[in-house]
Structure formats: C-alpha cells, structure tokens
Amino acid sequence: MLDVSRVQKELVEIERDKNLSGVSISLAGDDLARMRGTITGPVGTPYEGGIFTVDINLPTAYPFEPPKMQFITKVWHPNVSSQNGAICLDILKDQWSPALTLKTALLSLQALLSTPEPDDPQDAVVAQQYLRDYNTFVGTARYWTETFARRGSVGINEKVAKLVEMGFSEGAARSALESCGGDENAALEKLCSG
Amino acid sequence: METSDEEKIGSALVPVKNDAAEEFSNDVTDVFTCQICLELVHKPVVNACGHMFCFLCVHLTMNHGWEWAVHGSESSCPLCRRQYMHFPRVCEQLHFFLLHAFPDAYRRRCKEAHVEEIRSKFVSPQFDDGLQLDLTEAIVGESSHSDLDSGKQAAKEAVETISGEGSPLVADTRVDPQRTNSSSSREQEDGYDLEGRSANCKDENEVSSSSTGVATSDLKCSVCNDLLCRPVVLNCGHVFCEECITSRDDAEESALRCSTCSSIHPGQSPSLFLELHDYLDKTFPSEYARRQREMAERNNKSCVPKKSEQLSNKPGDEEKSSFRIVHLGVGCDGCGMFPMIGRGFHCMGCERVPGYDLCLSCYESQTTPAGRFNQKHTREHRMVEIGTHASEDDEYVEDIDDLTEVDGILPSPEF
Numbered sequence: 001m002l003d004v005s006r007v008q009k010e011l012v013e014i015e016r017d018k019n020l021s022g023v024s025i026s027l028a029g030d031d032l033a034r035m036r037g038t039i040t041g042p043v044g045t046p047y048e049g050g051i052f053t054v055d056i057n058l059p060t061a062y063p064f065e066p067p068k069m070q071f072i073t074k075v076w077h078p079n080v081s082s083q084n085g086a087i088c089l090d091i092l093k094d095q096w097s098p099a100l101t102l103k104t105a106l107l108s109l110q111a112l113l114s115t116p117e118p119d120d121p122q123d124a125v126v127a128q129q130y131l132r133d134y135n136t137f138v139g140t141a142r143y144w145t146e147t148f149a150r151r152g153s154v155g156i157n158e159k160v161a162k163l164v165e166m167g168f169s170e171g172a173a174r175s176a177l178e179s180c181g182g183d184e185n186a187a188l189e190k191l192c193s194g
Numbered sequence: 195m196e197t198s199d200e201e202k203i204g205s206a207l208v209p210v211k212n213d214a215a216e217e218f219s220n221d222v223t224d225v226f227t228c229q230i231c232l233e234l235v236h237k238p239v240v241n242a243c244g245h246m247f248c249f250l251c252v253h254l255t256m257n258h259g260w261e262w263a264v265h266g267s268e269s270s271c272p273l274c275r276r277q278y279m280h281f282p283r284v285c286e287q288l289h290f291f292l293l294h295a296f297p298d299a300y301r302r303r304c305k306e307a308h309v310e311e312i313r314s315k316f317v318s319p320q321f322d323d324g325l326q327l328d329l330t331e332a333i334v335g336e337s338s339h340s341d342l343d344s345g346k347q348a349a350k351e352a353v354e355t356i357s358g359e360g361s362p363l364v365a366d367t368r369v370d371p372q373r374t375n376s377s378s379s380r381e382q383e384d385g386y387d388l389e390g391r392s393a394n395c396k397d398e399n400e401v402s403s404s405s406t407g408v409a410t411s412d413l414k415c416s417v418c419n420d421l422l423c424r425p426v427v428l429n430c431g432h433v434f435c436e437e438c439i440t441s442r443d444d445a446e447e448s449a450l451r452c453s454t455c456s457s458i459h460p461g462q463s464p465s466l467f468l469e470l471h472d473y474l475d476k477t478f479p480s481e482y483a484r485r486q487r488e489m490a491e492r493n494n495k496s497c498v499p500k501k502s503e504q505l506s507n508k509p510g511d512e513e514k515s516s517f518r519i520v521h522l523g524v525g526c527d528g529c530g531m532f533p534m535i536g537r538g539f540h541c542m543g544c545e546r547v548p549g550y551d552l553c554l555s556c557y558e559s560q561t562t563p564a565g566r567f568n569q570k571h572t573r574e575h576r577m578v579e580i581g582t583h584a585s586e587d588d589e590y591v592e593d594i595d596d597l598t599e600v601d602g603i604l605p606s607p608e609f
Contacts, residue, residue, distance in 0.1 A: 003231060005231070005232075005233065006230075006231050006232050006233075009232045010232070061258065063230060064254050064255060064257075064258040065258060097270075097272040097273070097275065098230045098251070098254075098255050098272045099229040099230060099272035099273050100272075
C-alpha cells in the first residue's frame with residue numbers, strides 16, 4: 001500500500017520551496033494517489049513563460065515503483081506526445097529509484113523541456129520537425145506555449161469568473177479549466193457536454 | 195494502541211509539541227535519514243557502496259527490482275546506482291547507537307516500523323534491545339482501521355497543511371538550541387541504560403559529546419578497539435575502520451572475511467560509510483582528527499598493498515559457467531544473495547512466507563545462519579534442493595515448482 005507518511009513529507013518539502021524550485025503540486029482527488037503538478041517553462045527555451053500542468057498518479061507500490069506522469073497542458077516537444085501528453089523519460093520508467101521524489105521527478109521534467117532528446121522520441125512528428133527544421137519547431141513550441149500554457153494565477157481566476165457568469169459552479173469551472181490545461185473554450189465545451 | 199487512528203495519522207503532519215519531537219527535527223533527521231522512506235533510519239542496512247537505508251526499505255527495493263525484471267538480476271543502490279547482489283545484514287552496532295543517541299525518536303520509529311514490517315510479513319531480525327515490541331499488539335492495532343480510510347484522512351490533513359499559510363510543520367524546523375540542550379540533559383538524568391551495555395564499555399579514554407550524550411565507546415572498531423575511523427560496513431553488518439580491514443595480515447587470502455563473525459564479504463569491497471564518517475567528524479572533532487592522523491601514519495609505515503585494490507575485480511563466489519540458474523524472487527538467508535544463483539536449498543520447516551533458503555555455498559558451510567527475516571530456523575529443519583521432487587509435502591513441492599518455472603537461464607554476468 002501507498003507510503004502515506006512519505007508522500008506527506010514530500011508534499012511539505014515541495015510546498016516549502018515552491019517559489020525557488022519552479023515546481024508545485026496539489027491534490028487532485030480525495031486520496032493521496034492522484035495529484036496535479038505544475039512546472040514553469042525553463043528560461044531561454046520556447047517554453048519560457050508557460051506553466052505546464054502534469055497529471056500524477058501514484059501506484060500503490062510507490063516509492064518502489066515510479067509515479068505515472070502525463071502532461072495535461074499541451075506541449076510541443078519531441079519527448080512528449082502532442083496528442084495525449086505521454087512522457088518519454090527514463091527515470092519515470094526503468095531508471096526510477098526509490099530515492100527519487102515527486103519533486104526531483106518534476107524537476108527532471110523541467111530539465112527535459114530544456115534538453116529534448118529527439119533521438120529517443122515519444123512523438124515522431126515533433127522529433128522529425130526538431131531534427132529537420134529546427135526554426136519551425138521553435139516557432140510551433142512557442143506558439144503552443146502561448147496558446148495552452150500561458151496562464152498566471154490571475155488569468156485562471158478571470159477565466160473561472162467568466163465561466164461562473166455563464167452559470168456554472170465555481171468548482172466545476174475550475175476543475176474543467178484545470179483538466180483542459182487552462183484552455184477556456186475547451187473547458188466550456190467540456191462543461192456543456194456534461 | 196493508545197491513540198485513535200485520526201490522531202496517529204494527523205501526527206505525521208502536525209508536530210507533537212514535546213521535546214522529543216523538536217530534538218528529532220534537528221540534526222538527527224538530516225544525518226540518519228533513510229532516503230527511501232524519509233524517516234529516521236530503522237534497523238539500518240548499509241550497502242557496500244556505503245549508503246544506508248532501513249531494513250524494510252532495502253528489502254522492498256530489491257524485491258521490486260525482480261518483479262519488474264528491469265534491472266536484470268542485480269539490484270542497484272537507490273542513491274548511486276552501484277550494482278550489488280547481496281542483501282546486507284542489519285548493522286547492529288548502529289542500531290544500538292541510534293537507540294542510545296536518540297532514545298525517544300528511535301523508539302517511536304521502531305514501533306512504527308515494526309507495524310509496517312508485520313504488515314509486509316518481512317520482519318527484521320530482533321535484537322536484545324529492551325524494546326519488547328509485541329507482535330500481537332501490533333497486529334490487533336493494525337486490523338482496527340482500513341488503509342483506504344487512513345489514506346483519505348491523510349489527504350485531507352495534507353490539504354489543510356498545505357493551504358494554511360506558514361504551516362506549523364514548516365515553521366517547526368527551526369532549531370531551538372535551548373530546548374535541545376534541556377532535552378538531552380534530561381535523557382542523561384533518566385540514566386538511560388542499554389541493558390547494562392553502555393555501562394560495561396565505559397573506559398577512561400571515553401569522550402562524550404555534550405549535545406547528545408553519545409560516547410565514543412558506542413562507535414568503536416572491534417579490531418583496533420578505538421573510535422571508528424573512516425568507517426566501512428561489511429555484508430554481515432559489522433563496522434570497522436577502513437584501515438583495519440584493508441591492512442590485514444592474511445592478505446594472501448583472496449576473500450575479505452569479517453573478523454567478528456568470520457563470514458566472507460561477497461561482492462565488491464565496501465566503500466566509506468559517509469554519513470557516519472561526517473557524523474563522527476562533527477560530533478568528536480578533536481578525537482576524530484587524532485584518529486585520522488594515527489591512521490595516516492600507520493598507512494605510511496606499512497608497505498602492504500591495499501586490499502581494496504586487489505579485491506576490486508574479484509569475480510566473487512558465483513559460478514563461472516556460461517549459463518546459470520537464477521531463482522527469481524528467492525534470496526539466500528546466509529549471504530543475502532538476491533536473486534539466488536546456482537543450486538538452492540529450501541527449508542521445509544520454516545513458515546512459507548518469508549521462507550528460508552540457502553545458496554549452495556552457505557548450505558555446504560553447515561553453519562545454519564540466522565534468517566534475514568527473523569525466521570525461527572534451526573539445524574533440525576529439513577532442507578530440500580529447490581527444483582527437486584525429494585519431498586512428499588505436495589503443497590510445498592508445487593510451490594517450489596512454480597518458482598523454478600519462473601527461473602530463467604540467463605547468460606553469465608560480466609565481471
């Protein structure tokens with residue numbers, strides 16, 4: 001079963017220096033197994049200025065098995081699926097070690113954003129573009145960051161307020177926005193569809 | 195159990211307001227924290243690379259390696275990824291040292307860890323440490339609440355802690371020197387005595403640290419009978435000075451043998467146990483500097499080649515044939531080899547979980563080593579070679595057959 005005590009310690013540690021580390025985490029369910037992590041886009045990359053949300057699922061054998069992580073925010077990156085946000089990173093697979101934590105894993109994701117590995121791709125289309133036409137790749141990645149990951153805490157509140165005005169409850173609006181990576185229209189669609 | 199479940203879970207986040215809790219949140223956690231469970235280390239196991247973890251943490255780490263079958267048959271250290279094949283024994287000296295140095299925190303930790311061990315069915319070896327952990331009590335306490343509820347409750351607590359500005363736990367990490375001193379002096383007044391153990395090893399040269407009440411006699415090397423200097427831990431869990439095991443007289447013998455229990459140290463020669471080294475350096479600065487000078491002088495005088503260099507490429511006890519049988523998920527209770535390679539023997543007299551198995555060389559040594567998981571194995575128990583049908587105990591044979599079916603023939607390791 002899940003090592004509750006360790007996960008709590010990790011959460012406290014992440015909370016302690018979230019301003020310095022650029023990664024944060026919050027619970028996404030009524031137990032400790034589901035969380036949402038956020039990482040800030042590294043400076044000097046096409047992801048600069050973006051805030052990327054990561055869905056985190058802890059297996060019951062955590063920390064002896066790696067956490068399952070997947071981008072919720074759409075990211076244009078050779079090692080992240082542009083379709084579903086699946087991540088190709090060795091420490092989330094066979095190179096996981098129980099001495100790693102959610103914080104170090106999120107920091108590794110941040111590092112992955114600044115150093116893509118196109119030779120070991122998750123998304124072949126993005127990887128091809130990265131290798132053949134780097135300038136276009138940077139342009140697309142930046143455009144995706146601007147479109148999907150550009151949201152400050154003020155921005156999200158405004159979006160929530162807008163949806164509340166339309167007649168949705170605040171909680172529903174917020175969770176819809178979160179699950180769509182802050183995309184207003186997608187959130188609205190989701191709320192309308194049920 | 196005297197506390198209710200909610201109190202118990204809440205205490206993980208909301209610090210208990212007493213001296214022990216504050217003492218615990220100081221240096222102790224930093225120096226002797228297991229990097230897997232992030233708690234004060236319990237029944238410390240030190241790998242050959244010199245990294246220390248709890249007994250159960252090492253067991254679970256090694257066990258997940260094979261279930262995944264991603265690390266091949268070898269385990270790798272969670273911190274440095276150095277590969278190893280043997281589950282070391284608990285470092286008993288360190289266990290008693292922690293009990294002496296941080297009585298309240300370590301006792302509390304032992305109780306918690308004991309419950310976890312019973313739940314996992316893999317109990318660490320019990321020492322005569324006066325803790326008197328009652329197995330039945332822990333089981334009764336455990337069955338009184340469901341894991342799911344505790345998880346939900348803990349999640350709620352976590353939310354509260356995180357959402358609150360300047361949460362109490364974060365604020366509580368500051369060191370309060372006055373409190374610490376008062377608590378340590380209180381310990382000394384209590385006359386804490388490890389079953390007469392600390393009283394026996396007092397000597398006139400003893401230096402004790404003013405802050406924790408720890409004496410140099412707690413951390414002695416049994417070879418030179420002095421304060422440990424650059425400590426290393428062997429596979430059997432015994433601690434020595436680095437110099438004391440590398441400059442031995444019997445240098446012609448190829449294998450490194452423990453001078454306390456005379457068991458062979460398999461695999462790579464042990465590296466410096468850095469955490470203890472740093473602790474000694476901080477706690478007994480002048481004494482430790484003296485020891486390091488002494489060792490340096492001794493090292494200059496002796497012209498004996500370093501044992502560690504000779505040992506670094508030792509092929510070990512493993513068979514050198516091009517194929518080997520690997521008993522996945524089965525470890526040797528003697529030398530700790532995991533997974534067991536080559537011929538293996540299973541005890542028919544011990545409980546099925548965790549079971550008691552020996553590799554060929556431990557089986558042939560006729561020493562009846564104590565089990566790794568506190569099994570009650572005796573010489574009278576019948577041992578059967580794994581994979582043979584020599585037993586009439588049908589259920590057991592089936593079980594063993596299952597094991598051997600999983601066994602694969604793997605190419606010989608590259609040494």
